[in-house]
Amino acid sequence: MKINTITGRNYQIGEEEKLTTLAKKYGVKLNKRNVDTYSDAGLEGWWGENGCHKPLHEMNPIRGGFVMDVLKKFEISPDQPIIEIGCGGGIFSEYIARLGYNILGVDISMESINVAKEHAFITHVKVDYQVGSVYELPFENESFDIVMSSDFLEHIEDLVTAISEMSRILKKGGLFIFDTIARNESSTTTFMKLEAEGVIPAGTHEPLLFIKPEELESVANQFGIDFAKDINNIYGFVLKSIQFIDGKFKLVEIQEKETLPHYIGYGIKK
Numbered sequence: 001m002k003i004n005t006i007t008g009r010n011y012q013i014g015e016e017e018k019l020t021t022l023a024k025k026y027g028v029k030l031n032k033r034n035v036d037t038y039s040d041a042g043l044e045g046w047w048g049e050n051g052c053h054k055p056l057h058e059m060n061p062i063r064g065g066f067v068m069d070v071l072k073k074f075e076i077s078p079d080q081p082i083i084e085i086g087c088g089g090g091i092f093s094e095y096i097a098r099l100g101y102n103i104l105g106v107d108i109s110m111e112s113i114n115v116a117k118e119h120a121f122i123t124h125v126k127v128d129y130q131v132g133s134v135y136e137l138p139f140e141n142e143s144f145d146i147v148m149s150s151d152f153l154e155h156i157e158d159l160v161t162a163i164s165e166m167s168r169i170l171k172k173g174g175l176f177i178f179d180t181i182a183r184n185e186s187s188t189t190t191f192m193k194l195e196a197e198g199v200i201p202a203g204t205h206e207p208l209l210f211i212k213p214e215e216l217e218s219v220a221n222q223f224g225i226d227f228a229k230d231i232n233n234i235y236g237f238v239l240k241s242i243q244f245i246d247g248k249f250k251l252v253e254i255q256e257k258e259t260l261p262h263y264i265g266y267g268i269k270k
Ligand SMILES: C[S@@+](CC[C@H](N)C(=O)[O-])C[C@H]1O[C@@H](n2cnc3c(N)ncnc32)[C@H](O)[C@@H]1O
Pocket: 035, 038, 039, 056, 085, 086, 087, 088, 089, 090, 091, 092, 106, 107, 108, 109, 112, 132, 133, 134, 135, 149, 150, 151, 152, 155, 156
């Protein structure tokens, strides 16, 4: 096995070639630095009724429901500081803010942060936004009770630095809540097809950046975050999967590891 300590992903021999060949079959442009595809979306792309990021809106009740369950379970009060890293145009941050929580959204793209601010201004929702990179977060150690990353880590090349920074700004006993895409042939086919069919914008995903749950858990452990345990779960942490079934997103129980598409879970900082 080839251990890649820079990115936190441990590609098996031949895996990179296999996934790249599979992805190219769908004729979708592969792009490891896919931040531009988000910056260019504008207000219409992020928030328009038929904007290119509509699927993220459709996922909100599912991922938001999961986050609410976790916040309630840990009796997080509305004034405790929450941060979403990689918030883009604010689709998820604003959703959590509407539920009454104190949230700050951070994104590397000034264009997307401007869209997020503009939308919150129009809708009068109280939510803060700031430009910043996950690789160098402009916050003191242990500043937040909750660090969230939703549909973000699968766009990050250096997973180790990203998690190290997110853990650094998380208080002891605080929660890291995430969802991301699992790396396997099945998820590669699923996401490349969705891009080829125009359900999600072409060029937004690079399957080599997808993350196996055990890789994410291993990097999180390295930086003092323990994933929540669930005795019935093969991964050893609470994990469900967001899947696109019959034109709708649904939260379903975990599947076979090899066919897991998108997963959601949380961990606690020691
Ligand atoms: C799929 S979007 C997710 C948006 C939002 N989390 C949601 O689900 O609605 C991924 C976001 O990650 C941001 N991003 C990429 N690299 C980043 C970095 N190094 N630091 C912070 N944000 C980054 C992109 O600009 C983009 O807005």
